[in-house]
Every structure is written in C-alpha cells, then in structure tokens.
Amino acid sequence: MPPAFTRKADAFESLLSAAPAAVAGNHEFLLRLGPRPVLFTAPHAVRHWRSGAWKGADRLTGFVALEAARRSRSDALVVTADTFEDANFEPGGVLKQMLSNLALFGRIRAIIDIHGMGSADGPDVILGTAGGRSPAALVSLVHDELVRVGLSVEIRHNGNKSAVRTNTVTAHALRLGFPAIQLEIAPGPRLAALSDEPSFEHLIEALAVIAATIGDAPGEIDVASLPARPSDGETKIDSPRTRGTVR
Numbered sequence: 001m002p003p004a005f006t007r008k009a010d011a012f013e014s015l016l017s018a019a020p021a022a023v024a025g026n027h028e029f030l031l032r033l034g035p036r037p038v039l040f041t042a043p044h045a046v047r048h049w050r051s052g053a054w055k056g057a058d059r060l061t062g063f064v065a066l067e068a069a070r071r072s073r074s075d076a077l078v079v080t081a082d083t084f085e086d087a088n089f090e091p092g093g094v095l096k097q098m099l100s101n102l103a104l105f106g107r108i109r110a111i112i113d114i115h116g117m118g119s120a121d122g123p124d125v126i127l128g129t130a131g132g133r134s135p136a137a138l139v140s141l142v143h144d145e146l147v148r149v150g151l152s153v154e155i156r157h158n159g160n161k162s163a164v165r166t167n168t169v170t171a172h173a174l175r176l177g178f179p180a181i182q183l184e185i186a187p188g189p190r191l192a193a194l195s196d197e198p199s200f201e202h203l204i205e206a207l208a209v210i211a212a213t214i215g216d217a218p219g220e221i222d223v224a225s226l227p228a229r230p231s232d233g234e235t236k237i238d239s240p241r242t243r244g245t246v247r
C-alpha cells in the first residue's frame, strides 16, 4: 500500500489496541452508513471477553471492514472498544441487538462478517456458511471475487471457522433473515495493510466489488419504500449499558 495508506492502517489499529476501554476515549462501536445496503461487520476488531478470559483481537479486521465499506460506499459496524461481550459467541449482546434493529428497518441486503484466523499455512480466506445456510449465490459471488483477485479460498460448511455455532454473527444474521457469510482471513492479506505487499489492496478490491454487486442488483427490497439512507458518514456509538461507567 502507499505509505500514507499504511500509516492510516497503523494509526487505526494502534487506536484499537492502545485504548480498548471506552473510558480511555474509544467509543464501543463505529457504524458507517453509505448508500449501498451491504453491511461489513467486525466483532473481533478489538480484544473480547470469552469464557472468563480476554482473547486477542483479530488484527486489522476493523480496518478491513471500514475500508471495504468506504471503497464501495456501503456499511460497516466495527467494535472499537471493550464491550465485555463476544458478539460471535454469546446468544445476546449489544451488537446482536444492533443487527436486530437494522433488520427491523429492512435496510441491509447482506452481511459479510469479517474475522482473522491465526494460521498462515491454510488458504488466504475461509468462507463460513454456517452449516450451508448462507445463500449459494452469496457464497459463489464472494468466492469468485476473492479468487479473481488472486486469493486462495476454501468454503467450509461445518466445523472450525465455518460459523456453524448457534451464536455466531453469521448464524444470528441468517436467523434474522439476512443473507450472511463469514470470512476468516489469514494474517497475510490482513497484515499487508501495514506493508507494501499488494494482497490487502486485492482483498479490499474484491470486497468492494462484492458489495457493489449485491447493493446494485435489482432485488426484492423496495428501496423506494424505505426512508432515505443517510449519505456517507460515520457514527460512534456507546451502549446505554456501559456508557459513562468507569472500569
């Protein structure tokens, strides 16, 4: 990536890792809304609390979600500070509630849930279909675009990294009626945001094409009947549950 972009990625990631608590200045969520009704989520962009311990962040997944949304003028929902919930593991929580609210307004055509896997010896991206429930058209679109930019991709319906557990963001979104899919991205393409290696740019390019394809496709959603979508912009959100508390 160009040096200016690399600095931007590094600054964003430093902000997330250095100030994980809302009281340290980070808001809990960053919601970006663009004209295209496709939502990139990054529930593990910061460390998260699971089974009595902190688990490290899926590094740069927040940046991936935001850049893909910026590039395609679509939406992103990124966890940016400690919420004490693992939105990809627990049945409830603030992020799932936010997805339910979005479902209520019928403004999202697809959810693409962005994660980072630790292993570098597998494919660049594992697509999780939550037991094969992700719509086949979505799976093939995502697969084909990632392959087109030169990334190696594996589709996984069951088992580890398949989003099959009941309370993954993908499984939850599918239950709400959203077409949804999970991406587990290997360290290579993610960390390329911090170097001049081109695979990050390729990843973002593919995600932007995916969002544009879904967002612009003629479909069942009667866009004219919906309230006007806000123009491009980002909103920082804290949940009432934790706002103002000192931990």
Ligand SMILES: [Zn+2]
Binding pocket: 044, 058, 088, 114, 115, 116
């Ligand atoms: Zn994750």
